[in-house]
Amino acid sequence: MALNIARYKADLEKLLEDAGKLELALLVKIHGADELAKTLNNDAAESERKRIVTGLKKLPSFTVTYESWYSECLALIRQVLPDRLADFKEHFEAPKNRKDITYASYRIQDALKGLRVTRSPFDEVIVDHKAAIPHFQQQFAILKAAEKRFESSLFEIRQLVQADLFDSEIESARHLLKNKFLRAAGAVAGVVLEKHLLQVCNDHKVKVAKKNPGINDLNQLLKDAGVIDVPQWRHITLLGDIRNICDHNKQKEPTEQQVTDLIDGTDKVLKTIA
Template sequence: MTEKFEKFSKALDELIREGDMLHMSMQYIFMPEKFKRAAEEKFEDPKKTKKYLDDLPDFYTSYQSWYSEAQSLIAQILPNRLTDFQNYYEYPRVRKETTFQNYMIKDMLQGLRVTRYGNEVVADGSSAIPEFVQQLNIVKAAREKLNSTLIDLTNLLQADVFDSEIDSAQALAKSGFLRAAGAICGVIIEKHLQSVAKQRKISIKKKNPTIADLNEALKAAEVISVPQWRFIQHLADIRNLCGHAKGSEPTVDDINDLVLGTNKIIKNIF
C-alpha cells in the first residue's frame, strides 16, 4: 500500500467526518427548533447539547474548502462521478426560473430565496440540503471504492511518481541544471494532461501530442478555463525554451515558475 494511498484514505475519512458535520449544520440553520429538540433528546444534558450545537461548523465559511478537497480526491479515485459532484454545486447555465428541483448549493451560499404570491416560498437554502447529501454520498462512494479490490491504482501511483519527479526538478534547478529541470517538468505536464484527457474520454488525434495539443483539446472540451489554458501555454513556452539549443537561455525565475506551475497543474487540473 503506497504512502499516497494511505494519505487519500485518511483524507477521505476526514472529509466524510467533516461532511457529516456540515450536513448537521445545514439542518440546524434551516430547521433550528426541530434540530435542537433532536439534540436534546440525544444528549439528555443541556450542557452537552449546547456544546454540540456550538461545535457545529459554519456551513457558509467551511463548505468551499471541503468542496475543493473533495473535488480533487473524487477526480483521482472516482473520476466518472466528478461531473455529478460538481453539478450539485453549480446551477445550470441556462435556467429560466429557479425551482426546488434546480436550486443548488451555490444558490444557498449566495443567499437566494425564491417566493411567489408574496409569501409562498418556492426555494430557499433548505432546498440545497438534498444536493449536499448527494455530494456527501459520492464522497462516501469514493471511500468504498478505495477500500475495494477493484480500484485502479494507476492515478495514485502516478501521483507518487510526479511528486518525486518534481522534487528531482527542484534539486536540479538548485544545482544550476536549468534545462534538465525544465525538461522534467515538461514531461510531467504532458503525462498529466494525457491522463486527464483519457479520464474525460477526450479524443486526441495526434499519435504523439504536445503540451499545446493537449491544452487545446482540454480547452475545447471545457475541462479547463481560458485562464488555465493561458497558464499552461505559458509553462509550455518555458519548457520549449529549455529544449532548444539555440536562442535565449531559461532563467532561474523561469524554471522556478515552471516547477511551481507544474505542481499547481497536477494538483488542480483533473
C-alpha cells in the same frame, strides 16, 4: 504507491468527517440549535440537551466553511472518482438555463447567497435554503462512494503509482534548480507535464492523432474536449512556452524564476487536473 494511497485516504476521511459537521451546521441554520437538539434526542435529560445544544452551536458556519470543503472535494473526486465529478458539481451550481427558481432548480450555491423566494400577499415561502439539504446529502453520498472505491477490487491503482513517480521526478527537478542547472530542471518538469497531459487524454478517451504530441498539442485537445477550462488552458500554454525555452531555444537562457514557475505549475497541474 503506498504514499499516495495513504494520503488520499487521509484526505478523504477528513472530508467525510467535515461533511458530517457541515450537514449538522446546515440543519442548525435551518431549524436552530435548540429545535435540532430536540429532534436528535427528544428523550434526553435537560442537562444532556443543553450539552447537545452547546455542541451544535460550536459547529462551523455552513456558509463560511462549505466553499473550501467543496473545493477540496473536487480535487479529490477528480483523482479518485472522475466519472462522478459532473454530478458532484451539479448539486452546487445553479442550472445555466434556469428560468424560475423552484424547489427543483434550487442549488447549494443559492443557499450560500441566502436566496429565498416568497409569494405575495402574505410572503409565503416558495423555496429557501431547506431545498439545499438533499443536494448536500447527495454530495455526501458521492464522497462516500469515493471511499468505497478504495475498497473495491475494481479500483485502478495505476494513477496512484504514476503520481508517486511524478512526485519523485518533480523533486529531482527542484534539486537541479537548487544547484542552478536551469535547463535540465526545466526539461525534467516539461517531460513530467507532457506525460501527465497524455495520461489525462487517455483517461478521458480523448483521441490523440499526432504520433509525438507536445504539451501544446495535448493542452489544446483537452480544452476542445471540455476536460479543462480556459484559465487552465492558458496556464498550461505558459508552462509549455517555458519548457520550449529550456529544451529548444538555445538563443535564450531560461531564468531561475521561469524554471521555478514551470516546476511549481507542473506540480499544480498534477494535483488539480486528472
